[in-house]
Amino acid sequence: MDLEQALQTFLEESRELLDEMESILLDVEAEQTSAEQLNALFRTMHTIKGSAGLFGLETIVSFAHQAENLLDQLRDGKLALDDELVGLLLRCHDHVKLLIQALTANEALEPLRDEALEAALLGYLAVPQAMQPERHHEDPKPAASQRERWLLSLRFGPDVLRSGLDPSSFIRYLATLGEVEQIHAISCRLPAGADFDAEGNYLRFELLYQSDIDEQSLSEVFEFVREDSELFIWPLKIAAAHLHEACASATPDEAAEVERAWHQMGALGQAFPLENPAAAPDPLLEHPLATPDDEPSLAKPSPAGRADIQAEPAPAADARGGRGGESRFIKVEAGKLDSLINLIGELVIAGAAANLIARRSQQTQLVEATLSIANLIEQIRAGTLSMRMVQIGEIFHRFPRVVRDVSRELGKEIQLRIVGAETELDKSMVEKLGDPLLHIVRNAIDHGIEPPPVRVAGGKPAQGNLWLNAYHESGSVVIEVADDGGGLSRERILAKARQRGLLGEDEEPPDSAVFQQIFEAGFSTAEQVTNLSGRGVGMDVVKRGIEQLHGNIEIDSEAGRGTTFRIRLPLTLAIIDGFLVEVAGSTFVLPLETVIECIELPSGLPENGVHDCINLRGELLPLLHLDHFFELTPTVAARRNVVVSQYGDRKAGLVVDALQGEFQTVIKPLGALFSTLKAISGSTILGTGEVALILDVPALIQHACRKESERFALPPRADAARPGSPLQGSTP
Incomplete structure (x- = not known):
């Protein structure tokens, strides 16, 4: 090894x-x-x-x-x-x-x-x-009379010393777990002259051992040397039945020495004096072994892959023959998995190109063959992406310590409650979520949850509560950080935003827009600056980090009741199921998970602006004309379509010229030049070799809903009644 x-x-x-x-x-x-x-x-x-x-x-x-x-x-x-x-x-x-x-x-x-x-x-x-206080341990150590006696037959691999592992250190470690009663060292195929390798191992050890540890723990001792070694462990009382297994690969002379050692240890009946004094164990090995205080201990690894060493009553077998029970998991370097996913992405693009050529050829058999290949590629893609999915509990489980330390530093009593830790998310996204969540949790502890005297005075329990929750919703992952503290102060945030010129003096935006102001750089309403917060640093970084993951963050807060930060993220940033649409001669991709349905655009609707709305089965649906939004030259189409999209609890209709169907989409990141675009989340390569832009549907829906809400909510201005005014007739 x-x-x-x-x-x-x-x-x-x-x-x-x-x-x-x-x-x-x-x-x-x-x-x-x-x-x-x-x-x-x-x-x-x-x-x-x-x-x-x-x-x-x-x-x-x-x-x-x-x-x-x-x-x-x-x-x-x-x-x-x-x-x-x-x-x-x-x-x-x-x-x-x-x-x-x-x-x-x-x-x-x-x-x-x-x-x-x-x-x-x-x-x-x-x-x-x-x-010292009195305690009665529920699981006392067994007395010496209750200990099991074991026979260990250890034949380490020939390269064990060359790998930097010392067989004697394993024996020293065994001595820390129990008592080594006898050791017999036997030379195995010792060469003569120039064939002797000073770094090679030519010894095997037969041990009589007594300990209260179980066979599983005893087997784990030799985890690091299981390869190329013959290692057997049996209870002494049944070892005699396995002598032939211990000597299966031994030479006749070696087998005779093993049998003699087993007689000496009492495994084959009563011990008897050795006939050949030269075969006696090495006196250095018979010397009492070092204690844990004198010698460094040997590794006893975790249970992963533990069954190479045989111990009864499990069926005996050579350690080199494989594990008694195959492990259900293997560890793969993350870089190799990323490389595999990149190759699968290229395979998806190549498959799309082959399918396009087949359809143009109008050869039925070729089309069917490419469709079968595409189906297999889709299965490979789904299976490979699932390998990158990890439970978000990997991050959540860091926070109990954070909550404990920070709450005690501030003199607060806070109980952390974790829900949905088993929710899975792409590993690359999980790794980047740690810092944003840490900022939110620390602010919830510092700003959100009140000190115990304040909570008690307000009729609340002295102990505050903080929740971390994760769940899947509409093809996305939602992560919530909630507290039952005092909530955000709309008045203080609004005043600070007006003071900094972020909002006009006469503006009365909804709560959601007011609360979003805390994500502005340098924005803080804290009365005191502490080592945790109050300098206006952090929340803008949180929002920027979430947006880089193509997600968004919302805030719900109620004075005296608490605050909830809600983060929505896509499941993966690698390959998605897309839906192709055509707008003004250009092709765009929508994430299929955001598409609810497609309908024909009703005739007679005004198209003199970007926004309008329709009645969709009793529900007011804001529309966003993508050709107007992207300032593309409109094309004449016999019919136009509305792609009804949803993200979270919001819906909007995206007006397009034509629907082109589903498409496996390999996400290619945009360069730094396009990093500030809000409506575009990436690009992909079509089967024709052309580049299509992937739309940021959450941003489009948010934009459409906000504009339509403002359009209907704002009171008419003084010039609203003038003929030709764009506001005329816009209020219900």
Whole structure:
């Protein structure tokens, strides 16, 4: 096994373990601590310590060992997990995470030592036993008489030393989990003369071992050396039935030595003296093994891919023969997946071109063949895109710690509630959502939720509530951040906007337009500047970040009741199902998920402006004539069509000249020159090789609804009654 690959595995698994540790510590604050949670906390730090020891990372090993000792006392009931201790363990989590990040960046670890934190740990460990609170552990360690005795037959691969792994370190690690009673080292096919390789491994080990750990944990010890190794584990009492398996690939001399060792350990009946003193175990190996304080521990990786080593009662097999139970998941480098999706995008374009040529040829068989290929391409596309979908809980689960720390800094009591963490979104979008959500959550804690005395005086519970919610709606993903605080002050925001010239003195915009002012750069109504907020920095960045993901953000707020920030995002930014329309001789693409229906444009409607509306089955539907909107030269068409589109709870009709049908659309980003366009979200390549623009339907619907609302809502001006006035007759 490549040592660099093993190190990357260690770093990734350490991050996962630290996430698990943080989640447990935040959970136990709200619930009664269980023995299972305490054991999980101990295993987290114990595993990181052991894995770090494998790579000689003494800084991580020494600190993790101190934290492990504290957690050991905690699970044994010698300490109680109170609020202060949770805070200390969270600091330990942060410190180990910092060390892992430094190791990932190839930075030195020793300068990062936190002596104050180490002193705090030692202070807990030095508390006299009589002064420590009494706790009864629900899962006491088994007595020695309850421990299982195991026979381990370990034949490490010939390149184990060359890969940087020391077989003896595995045995030292076993000693930290139980007691190694006997070790027998047997030379395997030892060559003579020039054929001897000083970096090769020619030893196998037969061990008699006693421990209270289960066979699963025992198997995980050898995760890093399962390749090219023969590793067997059996309970001692049934090992005799498997002697032939242990010797299946051994030479006759080696098999005789293995049988002699098993007799010596009592696996084949009563032990007897060795006839050949030269075959006795190496005295260095028989010496008492080092304790965890003397030697770095060995890695005990996480359960992923654990079944290569055989342990009864599972069916015995050679570790090289594959896993006893295949893992349901594999890890793929993100860059490889992105490259695959790009290639599939090009395949979609090439398939569209082939289908166009086939239809022009009017050869039925060729058309059918290209349609079959297109169907397969669509299935491949859908399957590949699903691989990039990850649960948004990956982000949501960062926030319990943020809420805990920030609320305590501000002296507030806040309960975070997460709903819809299983909602899936494109991985590239999830990674970019972290900062915008962080800004919104911090502002909700600082500005939104009142201090406990204010809440109590207003008839509310002292503890505030903050919700993170995600769900699918109309082909989009909706993410909500809601609080039950004091709500936004329309009057203060409106006054500030007028002061800065963002709104006119006589304007009375709706609440939604007023609340959108907080996204202006430098806009803040905070009376005090803190280290969290009040400088007007952040909310404009939030909106810009959401718009870069082709999404939008809305605000609902009610004074005294709370505020909800609602973010709408497309499911993916790679390949979508599109709907082609023709406007003034140009082709545009609408995301198919936003299209509800298509109807013929009623005759007799005035076309002297961009906006008008129709009655769609009793519903007022604003219309947007795309040729007028984009200032294209109108063409004469026998009939025109309305594409009824919806985004969220808003609808609008987009007037087009012709409908061209569905089209698999590969999204190509626009250059920096077009970055300020609000109605265009990207481009694609058609089967003809032409470029078609992808319309930003949410922006178009918002524009149509806003303009039509203003048109009907504004009172008539003094010149409204003059003949020829554009406002004449516009009010109902």
